[in-house]
Amino acid sequence: xxxxxxNIVYLLKALPFRCQIVPIEMDEDGLIPxxxxxxxxxxxxxxxxxxxxxxxxxxxxxxxxxxxxxxxxRLIYELAREYNLLILEDDAYFFLQSKVIxxxx
Numbered sequence: 194x195x196x197x198x199x200n201i202v203y204l205l206k207a208l209p210f211r212c213q214i215v216p217i218e219m220d221e222d223g224l225i226p227x228x229x230x231x232x233x234x235x236x237x238x239x240x241x242x243x244x245x246x247x248x249x250x251x252x253x254x255x256x257x258x259x260x261x262x263x264x265x266x267r268l269i270y271e272l273a274r275e276y277n278l279l280i281l282e283d284d285a286y287f288f289l290q291s292k293v294i295x296x297x298x
Contacts, residue, residue: 213240223261224249226268233276246279253286 215236218228229247237243247269251261261269273280 213242215244219257219259221259223251223259223265224269226265226272229269229272233272233278244276244278246281247273248281248283250283251287252284253289 213236215232217232218225233244249261249269251266253260270280272278
């Protein structure tokens with residue numbers, strides 16, 4: 194299961210960044226940390242290049258609507274710290290979550 198992230202993929206391929214897109218498997222709780230870890234290791238070995246950042250949609254990804262759990266976010270963050278990655282969150286729906294709205298009421 195993967196969210197379709199068309200705009201960012203085209204942007205990164207069109208600009209002269211020499212970005213290689215590495216898809217990572219997801220389940221009902223979001224990006225799978227074990228798959229992320231495997232991708233980080235395999236990509237470095239196969240390409241000789243380190244990943245620079247993770248682009249993700251943690252809330253309401255299209256078309257699946259997946260929202261990452263807090264535990265999943267922590268595991269992803271720890272991997273990003275270990276590999277010195279920037280996390281680029283496309284989180285347009287963060288403030289539409291009921292638990293966040295309740296904090297601001």
